[in-house]
Amino acid sequence: MDLLEKEEIDEFLKIYSPLYPIILTSAKKNIGIEEIKTYLKNKISTFAGMSGVGKSSLLNAINPGLKLKVGEISEKLQRGKHTTTYTELLEFDFGGFVADTPGFAAFEVYDFEPDELQNFFVEFNEHSMYCAFNDCIHINEPHCGVKDAVESGDISEIRYKNYLKIYNEVEEYQKR
Ligand SMILES: Nc1nc2c(ncn2[C@@H]2O[C@H](COP(=O)(O)OP(=O)(O)O)[C@@H](O)[C@H]2O)c(=O)[nH]1
Ligand SMILES: [Mg+2]
Ligand SMILES: [Zn+2]
Numbered sequence: 203m204d205l206l207e208k209e210e211i212d213e214f215l216k217i218y219s220p221l222y223p224i225i226l227t228s229a230k231k232n233i234g235i236e237e238i239k240t241y242l243k244n245k246i247s248t249f250a251g252m253s254g255v256g257k258s259s260l261l262n263a264i265n266p267g268l269k270l271k272v273g274e275i276s277e278k279l280q281r282g283k284h285t286t287t288y289t290e291l292l293e294f295d296f297g298g299f300v301a302d303t304p305g306f307a308a309f310e311v312y313d314f315e316p317d318e319l320q321n322f323f324v325e326f327n328e329h330s331m332y333c334a335f336n337d338c339i340h341i342n343e344p345h346c347g348v349k350d351a352v353e354s355g356d357i358s359e360i361r362y363k364n365y366l367k368i369y370n371e372v373e374e375y376q377k378r
Pocket of ligand 3: 346349
């Protein structure tokens with residue numbers, strides 16, 4: 203969070219804090235480290251996200267003994283190539299395990315059908331019961347509870363746009 207303006211943080215929190223527990227962190231400024239530890243202790247967790255977002259740095263701040271490599275240039279050079287990558291389960295000194303996933307260029311874990319995507323948008327659920335069609339995918343159907351909720355502001359427009367964008371990506375991916 204040392205890289206963001208207060209307004210950017212507030213906008214993010216407005217959208218996501220009703221949906222998920224959010225912990226604001228900075229590996230550089232040592233912010234949120236103790237709080238995130240309470241979620242990881244004695245659990246098996248994974249750190250996921252695009253390469254370069256700071257996963258390994260954050261893990262080093264949480265548990266310096268891990269000594270993970272940070273800011274690897276080679277990761278960027280290998281982007282797009284089908285290199286063999288693997289994930290190792292690392293043990294925390296304070297109890298628990300974590301998988302520091304290797305960097306990926308973009309989120310591409312499309313091991314599901316396009317019509318299943320809506321299940322990952324947790325806030326859609328309570329509105330989809332008002333859809334006229336029970337197999338509604340909330341895109342072109344009339345009388346759609348999800349689209350109504352976007353209209354009224356109950357569902358964030360940014361989230362709905364992300365839904366449409368990822369839906370198209372999953373559809374394209376399935377055609378390959
Ligand atoms: N300003 C700032 N830079 C960070 C922070 N965490 C990581 N970085 C920098 O971001 C780059 C990528 O970090 P890295 O941990 O390798 O990201 P990963 O690919 O997600 O594991 C490095 O140059 C880090 O120094 C942070 O909290 N604040
Ligand atoms: Mg890393
Ligand atoms: Zn719908």
